[in-house]
Amino acid sequence: MTRQFFVGGNFKMNPTSREAKKALIKVLNEATLDPNTEVVIAPPSLYLIPVLEQVRKEVKVAAQNCYFKPNGAFTGELSPAQLKDAGVPYVVLGHSERRSLFHEDSALVAQKTRAAIDTGLSVILCVGETLQERESGKTQAVVEEQLKAFIDISKPEDWSKIVIAYEPVWAIGTGKVATPAQAQETHALTRAFLATAVSKEVAESVRIIYGGSVTASNSKELSNQPDIDGFLVGGASLKPEFVDIINAKKA
Numbered sequence: 388m389t390r391q392f393f394v395g396g397n398f399k400m401n402p403t404s405r406e407a408k409k410a411l412i413k414v415l416n417e418a419t420l421d422p423n424t425e426v427v428i429a430p431p432s433l434y435l436i437p438v439l440e441q442v443r444k445e446v447k448v449a450a451q452n453c454y455f456k457p458n459g460a461f462t463g464e465l466s467p468a469q470l471k472d473a474g475v476p477y478v479v480l481g482h483s484e485r486r487s488l489f490h491e492d493s494a495l496v497a498q499k500t501r502a503a504i505d506t507g508l509s510v511i512l513c514v515g516e517t518l519q520e521r522e523s524g525k526t527q528a529v530v531e532e533q534l535k536a537f538i539d540i541s542k543p544e545d546w547s548k549i550v551i552a553y554e555p556v557w558a559i560g561t562g563k564v565a566t567p568a569q570a571q572e573t574h575a576l577t578r579a580f581l582a583t584a585v586s587k588e589v590a591e592s593v594r595i596i597y598g599g600s601v602t603a604s605n606s607k608e609l610s611n612q613p614d615i616d617g618f619l620v621g622g623a624s625l626k627p628e629f630v631d632i633i634n635a636k637k638a
């Protein structure tokens with residue numbers, strides 16, 4: 388089973404001007420990108436439609452979050468139906484910043500994932516442990532609990548619409564990347580967990596990407612690990628080196 392390499396760019400609450408956003412898109416539009424890599428960028432919601440219009444067609448677009456209701460009195464939220472209607476194919480859910488700063492728990496993330504898939508979106512589902520959890524040997528338990536909330540309400544056909552992003556919280560935005568061995572270990576254990584909790588087929592086919600201080604210089608070695616199927620990139624997705632990360636598998 389070959390899993391297509393996947394690189395996501397999570398712009399977070401960046402950049403802060405439409406000019407800077409245009410410049411980011413220009414770099415991507417003019418670059419030579421590995422045609423074998425699936426590339427998805429997640430700009431702030433304000434820029435979703437202009438980015439869809441401006442970016443080359445090979446690059447897909449993701450929202451950074453959505454709610455689980457289709458419409459209604461939910462001030463400040465975006466619905467899966469609105470994303471679908473706008474032509475946005477992907478949504479990032481359960482990012483650690485959503486979990487920690489905006490108090491989203493695994494049950495809510497699972498509910499959003501359910502709604503997004505039911506609406507026809509694909510989901511980049513983020514999981515990962517804090518430093519304290521890693522140091523107390525709870526990494527795998529945390530990742531499994533985060534996934535289990537969705538597994539409990541999942542259907543077999545959902546999994547082709549899901550990319551799992553393993554992002555250790557201690558590695559996000561810190562410059563402290565997981566070693567290839569650390570990332571590979573968690574990816575392999577997560578795949579083994581999926582084999583028993585979902586099915587062997589899903590464990591084999593679902594992409595598990597790594598996120599947390601990925602750069603052009605560490606992406607090559609990480610991409611060579613057998614269970615690392617790509618990256619979710621924050622800071623470096625705002626820089627020209629994002630192109631090198633997209634091309635890591637080819638380089």
Ligand code: PGA
Nearest residue numbers: 559560599600620621622
């Ligand atoms: P980082 O962020 O690459 O800046 O560490 C990754 C993420 O939060 O997805």
